[in-house]
Amino acid sequence: MEDHCCSTQLIDGDGQFNVVGLDNFVRTTKLSDCGLSYAVVAIMGPQSSGKSTLMNHLFRTNFREMDAFRGRSQTTKGIWMAKCVGIEPFTIAMDLEGTDGRERGEDDTAFEKQSALFALAIADIVLINMWCHDIGREQAANKPLLKTVFQVMMRLFSPRKTTLLFVIRDKTKTPLDYLEPILREDIQKIWDAVPKPQAHKNTPLSEFFNVEVTALSSYEEKEEQFKQQVAELRQRFFHSISPGGLAGDRRGVVPASGFSFSAQQIWKVIRENKDLDLPAHKVMVATVRCEEIADEKLRLLSVDEGWLAVKEAVQAGPVPGFGKKLSAVLDKYFSEYDSETIYFEEGVRNAKRRQLESKALDVRLHLLISILFNFVVGMKELLCSCHACA
Numbered sequence: 499m500e501d502h503c504c505s506t507q508l509i510d511g512d513g514q515f516n517v518v519g520l521d522n523f524v525r526t527t528k529l530s531d532c533g534l535s536y537a538v539v540a541i542m543g544p545q546s547s548g549k550s551t552l553m554n555h556l557f558r559t560n561f562r563e564m565d566a567f568r569g570r571s572q573t574t575k576g577i578w579m580a581k582c583v584g585i586e587p588f589t590i591a592m593d594l595e596g597t598d599g600r601e602r603g604e605d606d607t608a609f610e611k612q613s614a615l616f617a618l619a620i621a622d623i624v625l626i627n628m629w630c631h632d633i634g635r636e637q638a639a640n641k642p643l644l645k646t647v648f649q650v651m652m653r654l655f656s657p658r659k660t661t662l663l664f665v666i667r668d669k670t671k672t673p674l675d676y677l678e679p680i681l682r683e684d685i686q687k688i689w690d691a692v693p694k695p696q697a698h699k700n701t702p703l704s705e706f707f708n709v710e711v712t713a714l715s716s717y718e719e720k721e722e723q724f725k726q727q728v729a730e731l732r733q734r735f736f737h738s739i740s741p742g743g744l745a746g747d748r749r750g751v752v753p754a755s756g757f758s759f760s761a762q763q764i765w766k767v768i769r770e771n772k773d774l775d776l777p778a779h780k781v782m783v784a785t786v787r788c789e790e791i792a793d794e795k796l797r798l799l800s801v802d803e804g805w806l807a808v809k810e811a812v813q814a815g816p817v818p819g820f821g822k823k824l825s826a827v828l829d830k831y832f833s834e835y836d837s838e839t840i841y842f843e844e845g846v847r848n849a850k851r852r853q854l855e856s857k858a859l860d861v862r863l864h865l866l867i868s869i870l871f872n873f874v875v876g877m878k879e880l881l882c883s884c885h886a887c888a
């Protein structure tokens with residue numbers, strides 16, 4: 499299944515998180531093995547602006563696209579995710595429900611805000627899809643979206659450095675060199691107008707976001723050019739997390755084996771309408787995951803063949819090299835714990851390691867007591883027989 503994208507609906511249109519689907523995605527794609535070496539790319543933008551079409555061409559995914567012959571209506575509901583095919587390192591694509599759709603009505607922007615916050619908390623790169631003819635327009639469709647993006651970013655206690663890649667669709671003959679400054683000026687104006695907490699009153703946009711701009715020909719009118727340009731854009735997602743890459747200076751990455759738990763918790767906090775304290779969240783994810791890994795190691799130890807053999811032998815009498823045999827078995831599980839928790843916070847990882855050691859020590863003590871017990875019983879029997887002999 500290596501070249502399969504495993505597309506999965508992560509959150510449905512009613513905001514239900516698909517835990518089973520995500521765990522299945524993680525298992526099938528082996529995401530957990532990636533450590534910190536993975537990236538997340540999300541796309542936002544107006545409804546029916548070709549987001550899913552772009553994602554599928556960029557990443558060889560199979561998100562549902564609108565049927566061009568059936569008119570413009572909402573296609574993507576909730577949030578979908580898939581593995582980008584053929585891109586290194588592991589890259590997760592997230593396709594978001596379109597904004598400003600008539601399906602939800604004008605007053606219902608709650609889901610839009612929640613999904614935007616979720617994307618900003620999780621993604622390293624966020625594509626903002628927009629129509630070329632909207633650039634410089636006062637009533638442009640992407641303006642309320644950008645306002646939302648900036649507003650929700652203020653709700654992250656410690657923002658990640660997210661790359662916003664503006665993808666201008668249906669570019670005209672006007673060169674990008676001319677359009678880009680106009681767009682950047684609009685972005686800056688929206689940023690300046692967003693109410694900010696005292697701590698961020700004078701924080702420049704660049705502290706929160708890297709802004710990049712690109713433009714594509716129309717997929718409907720100039721399909722060949724579109725495909726060529728998308729192929730070039732695709733190249734920028736290779737090694738995106740390396741220095742100088744699209745997400746080269748991202749911060750606060752959650753280790754891949756904690757991704758599922760982390761995403762669930764983030765969504766829960768967002769749904770409860772609370773602010774997101776990402777550093778505290780990371781520590782919480784590390785605590786839960788390190789504990790789970792330690793418990794799993796103890797469980798495996800209790801059914802380990804070598805361990806059971808030593809335990810059985812001890813019942814029969816003294817075992818030469820007992821201590822060494824036991825240590826070898828324990829070391830195996832300690833080092834597995836170390837390697838599986840390596841990317842989590844050091845303080846948490848070490849504290850849970852000490853707990854694991856002390857639980858393993860209890861097990862060892864238990865065994866020693868049973869050796870001593872056998873020894874005493876043996877001695878007693880020996881003394882008894884000597885007495886009988888006498």
Ligand SMILES: Nc1nc2c(ncn2[C@@H]2O[C@H](COP(=O)(O)OP(=O)(O)OP(=O)(O)O)[C@@H](O)[C@H]2O)c(=O)[nH]1
Binds near residue numbers: 549563716718
């Ligand atoms: N003009 C134009 N239309 C496009 C382009 N790319 C895709 N479309 C068409 O736009 C329509 C919507 O495409 P989707 O990819 O489903 O759009 P979307 O933004 O994912 O839609 P929602 O998920 O409903 O928000 C389809 O009919 C596409 O063929 C493009 O580059 N230019």
Ligand SMILES: [Mg+2]
Binds near residue numbers: 550563573593594
């Ligand atoms: Mg879509």
